[in-house]
Amino acid sequence: RAGLAIRPGRDFELVNPENDPRYRDYWETYHGVMARRGVTPDLARTIVRTNTTAIGAIMVHRGEADSLICGTLGQYHWHLGYVSQLLQQGSLAPVAALSMVILADGPLFIADTQVNARPSPEQIAETVKGCARHIRRFGIEPEIALCSLSQFGNLDTEGAQRMRAALAILNAQDLDFSYDGEMQIDAALDVGIRERLLPGARLRGPANALVFSTADEASAVRNVLKMKAGGLEVGPILMGMGNRAHIVTPSI
Numbered sequence: 001r002a003g004l005a006i007r008p009g010r011d012f013e014l015v016n017p018e019n020d021p022r023y024r025d026y027w028e029t030y031h032g033v034m035a036r037r038g039v040t041p042d043l044a045r046t047i048v049r050t051n052t053t054a055i056g057a058i059m060v061h062r063g064e065a066d067s068l069i070c071g072t073l074g075q076y077h078w079h080l081g082y083v084s085q086l087l088q089q090g091s092l093a094p095v096a097a098l099s100m101v102i103l104a105d106g107p108l109f110i111a112d113t114q115v116n117a118r119p120s121p122e123q124i125a126e127t128v129k130g131c132a133r134h135i136r137r138f139g140i141e142p143e144i145a146l147c148s149l150s151q152f153g154n155l156d157t158e159g160a161q162r163m164r165a166a167l168a169i170l171n172a173q174d175l176d177f178s179y180d181g182e183m184q185i186d187a188a189l190d191v192g193i194r195e196r197l198l199p200g201a202r203l204r205g206p207a208n209a210l211v212f213s214t215a216d217e218a219s220a221v222r223n224v225l226k227m228k229a230g231g232l233e234v235g236p237i238l239m240g241m242g243n244r245a246h247i248v249t250p251s252i
Contacts, residue, residue, distance in 0.1 A: 015059075017049055026058050033061070033086060053079050057086040060244050071247040076114045083238070083245040095240030096127040097247070098134055099222045101231035108225070109135055109209035113218045113236055114247070121165035124211065128170060130239035131209050132177040145188030145207035146181025147217070152198045153182075159213035178203055185210060185221070226251075 008014050031044035047054050052070070059065035070079050084094060096112035111127050112119060119127065128144055135142040146167060150160035163182035170179060180202040187194040188207040212218040225231035238246045
């Protein structure tokens with residue numbers, strides 16, 4: 001119908017949760033991972049019969065799929081639970097959700113829009129570093145602003161304190177990308193405003209990534225840009241999982 005050349009059985013496999021010969025292998029795999037985390041054989045059978053996110057994660061876990069995309073139905077953290085159960089191991093762990101919003105004057109990256117409701121300074125610092133890695137994959141040099149109600153230390157709110165602590169963590173590392181904070185969004189995006197507040201701030205131009213102190217703030221900005229500024233969202237990108245899984249949202 002869409003005019004695509006790909007065909008099931010040749011270019012990709014279809015899984016029918018209600019009738020698939022791999023059902024027993026899959027529920028036994030899931031039970032093997034989750035047996036000591038409260039999942040009984042009966043519950044494992046039910047989940048693998050009814051839950052497509054769990055099935056996809058099992059396939060990636062078994063090496064039968066390269067990656068999983070889920071999230072068009074249901075709440076983000078519900079999907080994240082199954083992704084974490086089956087795919088979080090070693091150095092792979094959810095860090096943050098990064099959304100790219102394509103605007104008339106170019107892309108703007110926003111984090112963390114989903115994973116950590118109120119991230120710690122350490123989580124914010126990891127989010128900033130993850131943003132830099134992923135932004136470069138789009139061929140863009142990162143200019144990352146740590147956003148807050150405070151402008152370079154003029155307020156002492158709880159969120160500003162976490163942002164300043166995150167900045168201190170980043171400053172102690174030898175990083176090869178541009179970042180600064182804490183600042184409001186207008187200072188992040190307008191070099192003139194930023195120069196009046198703090199001449200010689202580190203960002204070389206307008207920020208192309210905004211990292212917030214709460215997911216409420218990040219998600220609100222992302223949605224305003226989509227609904228009122230005509231932004232087209234790409235993602236969210238689930239950082240930290242080695243591209244083994246990504247969770248979109250129902251509005252994608």
